[in-house]
Amino acid sequence: MYDDFASPWNIRLKWAYLLAVVFALLMPVFYTIGISFNQHGFGARIYEFTFDWYRVVLGDTLLVVSLKWTLYLALATIAATIPMALLSAKFYKRTRRKVGFVALMLSPLFVPADIMGSSLLVFFKNLARGFAWLGDALGVSWFDGWFDLGFLTAVIGQVIYTHPYAFIVILITMSRYRVQQTEAARACGATAWQAFWHVEFPQIRVGVFSSCAFVTILSFNEAVRTALLKGGFDTFSNMLVAQMLNIGMSGESYAMAGIMSIVSMLVIGTVIVYTLVRAERLERRARAMAEPVMSS
Amino acid sequence: MTESAAIAVEVVELGKNYGAVTALKSVSFSIESGQYYALLGPSGGGKTTLLRLIGGFLRPSAGHVYLHGRDVSHLPPNRRPTSMVFQNYALFPHMTVERNVAYGLKLIKVPPGDIRDRVDRMLSMVGLEGYNRRMPHELSGGQQQRVQLARSLVLERDILLLDEPLASLDAKLRKEMCLELKRIQEKVGITFIHVTHNQEEALTVADRIAIIADGELVEEGTARDVYETPNKRFTAEFIGDNNVLEGTVSHTSDTRVALDLDFAKVEIPARGAALSTGERAAFSIRSELLRITGRGEDMGASWQVVPASYVEDVYLGLTVSHLVRLPDGTEAVARVMSGDGDENRFEPGQEVAVGWPTDRARLHIA
Structure with missing residues (x-):
């Protein structure tokens, strides 16, 4: 039988291959970052x-304002998406129709961004018109402006986009959690909220925080849906994107x-390092506790 | 509703439906305080549903649950005087053994010093002294169930519900834990309701047993009654190693019913059953009461004897099962202790006689 550990070179080669693939995939990103620190910009012979x-x-007010809007968008998307994804993951644990439910949750991922964005655009336009008509019919102005394109519609678009990712990340960290644990907490006298907060949440905390990081990155990286709905x-x-299309790539771009x-790599890197360090710490603690109990 | 202080649990016409599926059909029974009560039956029969209804984890579709005379049917689990031990996966994996056991006490704000004392006392009772700082994944299956037991008992509730608590343990550990559970129940003196599909487990621990199948309470009684004198045919077929035979009533008297088995006529104690001639009826005899002899050998006047042909013997360690075939093709089993000298006495195909003490057969109408 083939022994995977017979030669250390097998392992080394696999790692070398893996790192080479990752490096090749990230090469354009590193190249772009490299150019961004060059005084003479793209294509120059001299690197300063x-x-x-x-x-x-x-120093560009317009860009700083856009950064702020992106941050607000990310925060609003987190506020809506994470509780929804958490509820979805909890429901998944309880439902018997798991395959159908997962397919339903992931379905937004199978619609291309521009199709989803333009569909939502048309939907919101009609919805706004419908509300305006309702206001006119009732003789009130209260419904005017509902679902006009703006921050709310952009957030809804982002929520639809980020929810499947957050759902999957939280679901992965729920693997250790069993519904019986919540029931056991209830049997010990805990209310439904106490059972969630004391027993369920500590086990999925990493997933929730990772989802927050993920949603933030997706909000910063998304262009098509927000362009159509913002x-x-x-x-x-x-x-x-506008700058690239209108004036091409500049040093500023x-x-x-x-x-x-x-920022993306720092956020993801921090999450990975934190998770690894935490896992290592927990394992060290578990090993220490697993020492046999000695009688005195 | 009775107000007797001795009744800890009373369920009245309790039912549970899941859409069109009926999991429990109008079940009623009561359990006295301090009793070890087992809900025994085949998988999918509704016993766990019944336990979860008592614990408040399910809302009944019909009927009521009374705990110490109080209707708790509408109350959630945390507001009932019950605690529960689950089959598995129910320890909090991110908490140490000590924190698991202390969890319920912290919720009711018991002073920290008292919590430590009570947790230590309870861990000692379940044989886990010194395991306070271990994590659940560092414990064996049996130890995990002991921690669950400690976590439930430390709350000092009146009623403990156990949902197949030993199902995930190996046979040896299950036997040990059975005796341990019984010992602990006798020590703490509270009411235990134990769900199991394992008859040996139920017979070991329970004062009384309820047989639950197809969402119904089939029969209820002491462990000895249910095993030795089952009223229902289902009980006879489910518990112990019983031979069930069917026949047509040919004659009845106050004390006996004569059944025609087509190949022999036998008499069965009537036990007050209202049967008329020509009606079909069944009776059961436990396999350890069945005796096999050679044809023509006299077993005595108090025995019922029918002809059979010997099939084979099966060595089971403690016992040997002798299989015979009756003239109508029905197979019957006679069980004897290994080493009793009856082994290998008959050859396969040999004509034999099978008998049982007349008074030990049980007549079953349903």
């Missing part, structure tokens, strides 16, 4: 390290791309 392009981006404000991605890449 500088933060100037980043200073320009952060109404009167711009997100950072919208600004970057590379710096904007650099900011997004570096």
